[in-house]
Amino acid sequence: xxxxxxxxxxxxxxxxxxxxxxxxxxxxxxxxxxxxxxxxxxxxxxxxxxxxxxxxxxxxxxxxxxxxxxxxxxxxxxxxxxxxxxxxxxxxxxxxxxxxxxxxxxxxxxxxxxxxxxxxxxxxxxxxxxxxxxxxxxxxxxxxxxxxxxxxxxxxxxxxxxxxxxxxxxxxxxxxxxxxxxxxxxxxxxxxxxxxxxxxxxxxxxxxxxxxxxxxxxxxxxxxxxxxxxxxxxxxxxxxxxxxxxxxxxxxxxxxxxxxxxxxxxxxxxxxxxxxxxxxxxxxxxxxxxxxxxxxxxxxxxxxxxxxxxxxxxxxxxxxxxxxxxxxxxxxxxxxxxxxxxxxxxxxxxxxxxxxxxxxxxxxxxxxxxxxxxxxxxxxxxxxxxxxxxxxxxxxxxxxxxxxxxxxxxxxxxxxxxxxxxxxxxxxxxxxxxxxxxxxxxxxxxxxxxxxxxxxxxxxxxxxxxxxxxxxxxxxxxxxxxxxxxxxxxxxxxxxxxxxxxxxxxxxxxxxxxxxxxx
Numbered sequence: 118x119x120x121x122x123x124x125x126x127x128x129x130x131x132x133x134x135x136x137x138x139x140x141x142x143x144x145x146x147x148x149x150x151x152x153x154x155x156x157x158x159x160x161x162x163x164x165x166x167x168x169x170x171x172x173x174x175x176x177x178x179x180x181x182x183x184x185x186x187x188x189x190x191x192x193x194x195x196x197x198x199x200x201x202x203x204x205x206x207x208x209x210x211x212x213x214x215x216x217x218x219x220x221x222x223x224x225x226x227x228x229x230x231x232x233x234x235x236x237x238x239x240x241x242x243x244x245x246x247x248x249x250x251x252x253x254x255x256x257x258x259x260x261x262x263x264x265x266x267x268x269x270x271x272x273x274x275x276x277x278x279x280x281x282x283x284x285x286x287x288x289x290x291x292x293x294x295x296x297x298x299x300x301x302x303x304x305x306x307x308x309x310x311x312x313x314x315x316x317x318x319x320x321x322x323x324x325x326x327x328x329x330x331x332x333x334x335x336x337x338x339x340x341x342x343x344x345x346x347x348x349x350x351x352x353x354x355x356x357x358x359x360x361x362x363x364x365x366x367x368x369x370x371x372x373x374x375x376x377x378x379x380x381x382x383x384x385x386x387x388x389x390x391x392x393x394x395x396x397x398x399x400x401x402x403x404x405x406x407x408x409x410x411x412x413x414x415x416x417x418x419x420x421x422x423x424x425x426x427x428x429x430x431x432x433x434x435x436x437x438x439x440x441x442x443x444x445x446x447x448x449x450x451x452x453x454x455x456x457x458x459x460x461x462x463x464x465x466x467x468x469x470x471x472x473x474x475x476x477x478x479x480x481x482x483x484x485x486x487x488x489x490x491x492x493x494x495x496x497x498x499x500x501x502x503x504x505x506x507x508x509x510x511x512x513x514x515x516x517x518x519x520x521x522x523x524x525x526x527x528x529x530x531x532x533x534x535x536x537x538x539x540x541x542x543x544x545x546x547x548x549x550x551x552x553x554x555x556x557x558x559x560x561x562x563x564x565x566x567x568x569x570x571x572x573x574x575x576x577x578x579x580x581x582x583x584x585x586x587x588x589x590x591x592x593x594x595x596x597x598x599x600x601x602x603x604x605x606x607x608x609x610x611x612x613x614x615x616x617x618x619x620x621x622x623x624x625x626x627x628x629x630x631x632x633x634x635x636x
Contacts, residue, residue: 242275278310365383375406446477476510486501520551
């Protein structure tokens with residue numbers, strides 16, 4: 118490449134031809150070399166050729182997987198006032214960088230650039246809004262309204278019957294779906310002169326994200342053309358809505374071969390159904406189709422076997438995974454813990470800590486602590502908890518839920534004073550779940566004095582929760598203090614407190630009682 122540039126005639130035409138022939142930029146180093154050459158010869162090029170070359174450089178830096186957004190921003194900032202200000206297609210350069218920001222970890226930068234674009238009197242086009250809407254859907258500002266950017270698109274004439282407007286309509290539908298506003302998405306849909314399969318899939322997704330599965334199915338049945346994405350969305354929607362039979366029936370009717378994402382929804386339906394036989398057949402189908410490479414699909418199979426009570430097959434799937442994600446480790450550890458096999462849960466956790474792969478997170482440690490609590494494994498639980506407090510697990514912070522598990526662990530084995538002191542020494546504010554775990558332990562061990570202290574705190578935190586009054590009343594009754602029990606019930610009645618149904622302890626929410634199915 119270097120020799121060809123050196124031997125090229127020093128004329129505008131030949132230089133333009135040579136530079137334009139270097140169309141395929143492959144690395145940032147390659148880009149910097151071309152940019153340096155362009156800067157040295159820019160005065161020899163006609164404006165149209167220099168603009169085209171700058172467009173290629175900017176597109177690679179901003180959009181390519183091998184690009185560099187910081188370099189793209191530098192290119193844009195340097196050339197905008199010097200060489201691009203006279204370009205009649207200046208919106209293209211803004212759009213390229215907006216597009217890059219829309220896919221970045223900080224998509225809000227797209228809007229900063231859009232504001233700069235407007236302050237420089239550069240009118241946006243449909244592509245500007247397509248990328249802005251995608252950025253907004255990836256970063257839905259809590260204080261903002263999707264209709265704001267919708268109004269901007271209308272103001273600048275980017276919603277209508279032109280082919281380029283269809284992309285804006287579809288991006289708007291997707292944005293409203295992200296904000297779980299299916300009716301707004303439907304209004305946009307009905308404004309499209311000729312909706313395509315992306316439009317139909319978008320409105321379908323809007324209803325599914327809005328948890329209106331029946332409306333989604335009605336839309337699905339009305340679709341003039343349904344692709345694998347549409348079928349997959351509907352199957353997955355049924356699975357998430359805990360309607361596994363509908364999901365499996367729709368899968369049976371699917372007229373085209375499914376893809377890996379489809380099978381994730383199908384496996385999730387089998388898990389919700391708890392049918393090991395059907396799940397095993399689906400597993401064989403996955404293997405026969407060569408879908409087993411997909412980590413999320415393997416995780417779904419692992420979860421399915423665990424929920425069906427077949428830990429042997431769950432572990433077989435786990436061991437056979439070439440790549441294990443954090444979800445893989447957490448699912449397998451949780452499966453052991455849920456089914457009472459604490460030794461295997463702790464053993465796998467220790468294997469995870471000693472591996473070079475995924476690091477444990479707060480969920481991993483919560484599951485391990487909960488397993489120790491349910492089996493009374495005080496030493497193991499304390500060891501894990503102390504390591505957490507020292508930051509030995511990649512600096513995972515000790516959260517309120519971890520303290521709740523430790524209080525539950527200590528309380529279950531009768532170490533009520535230690536549990537109370539742990540709450541008192543917490544560096545973060547306690548909550549009702551932590552004190553509720555202590556109160557539950559007081560009931561188990563009949564410690565009236567400690568129960569009174571716990572309920573006093575709980576009345577401050579949740580005065581309207583009647584379950585704590587009832588629990589204290591039962592503790593008094595068990596201790597033979599029937600008068601005190603009656604007084605507590607009267608206080609509860611006077612305050613208008615009502616018992617809220619559901620679990621009150623953290624560990625109960627994590628490790629629900631189950632009846633494992635035979636494998």
